[in-house]
Amino acid sequence: MNSKNTISQFKRLIGRRFDEPEVQEEIKNFPYAVVRSADGGILIRVSYNGEDVTFTPERILAMLLKKLADTAEKANGGLKLADSVIAVPAYFTDAQRRAYLDATKIAGVNCLRLMNENCAVALAYGIYRTDLSETDPINVAFCDLGHSSFSVTIAQFVKGKLKILGVGFDRNVGGRNFDRLLFDHFATEIQKKAQAECPRQPESHHPSTGRLRKTEKGSQRQCLLQDRR
Numbered sequence: 001m002n003s004k005n006t007i008s009q010f011k012r013l014i015g016r017r018f019d020e021p022e023v024q025e026e027i028k029n030f031p032y033a034v035v036r037s038a039d040g041g042i043l044i045r046v047s048y049n050g051e052d053v054t055f056t057p058e059r060i061l062a063m064l065l066k067k068l069a070d071t072a073e074k075a076n077g078g079l080k081l082a083d084s085v086i087a088v089p090a091y092f093t094d095a096q097r098r099a100y101l102d103a104t105k106i107a108g109v110n111c112l113r114l115m116n117e118n119c120a121v122a123l124a125y126g127i128y129r130t131d132l133s134e135t136d137p138i139n140v141a142f143c144d145l146g147h148s149s150f151s152v153t154i155a156q157f158v159k160g161k162l163k164i165l166g167v168g169f170d171r172n173v174g175g176r177n178f179d180r181l182l183f184d185h186f187a188t189e190i191q192k193k194a195q196a197e198c199p200r201q202p203e204s205h206h207p208s209t210g211r212l213r214k215t216e217k218g219s220q221r222q223c224l225l226q227d228r229r
């Protein structure tokens, strides 16, 4: 994998300023280069067709949205995608949301609104359920442990209606923390057994964690498939 020229995990750069401490902390672990733009914004630098090029995170997001829209159109027999609703983390600030909307404009994707991810999940879970009472509400907790963040949402349902009662999150706890712990553990074991220094570069530089993640993704897909049956 050409990790220096493969842009990933850029969601955490969208709508941010280069000098923000959280951005500085993030980019330490990226395999690709991130530089400050003349106005203090963020630019991602990669080599494309042998040339050094820079992209704003919004532009990268626009490319991803365009690709997703094309895929959705193809999957629906070429039906034109007219409008979209895009889910974003509940903890996104106004600036991050505005940057998302800018990306939809660059991509030419008509976005009717941004919806909080937890609300989208709750809608998918309960809004079409026919077995809910019209008078006795049920409360459901949704837990979302992602790659870099964790959130818990409590939603209340009656038939055809939902109300979000509360949302809690930690923007800095996710699967990558588990990856890091596993990586450190096995690096120490290997070091002990082989009596040799084991490299401790950031996870994303490592083909070994890449392989580990591939296996995880495979089992994640399997879990989802099993879930649907």
Ligand SMILES: Nc1ncnc2c1ncn2[C@@H]1O[C@H](COP(=O)(O)OP(=O)(O)OP(=O)(O)O)[C@@H](O)[C@H]1O
Pocket (backbone or CB within 6 Å): 011, 145, 146, 147, 148, 149, 150, 174, 175, 176, 179, 213, 216, 217, 219, 220, 223
């Ligand atoms: N089967 C699995 N077992 C354990 N962890 C897994 C498994 N499959 C995927 N993961 C981990 O789940 C994380 C990806 O989850 P998800 O797709 O929800 O993240 P995300 O929405 O992209 O991230 P975030 O919302 O935090 O920005 C990765 O850290 C990955 O390592």
Ligand SMILES: [Mg+2]
Pocket (backbone or CB within 6 Å): 144, 146, 147
């Ligand atoms: Mg997520």
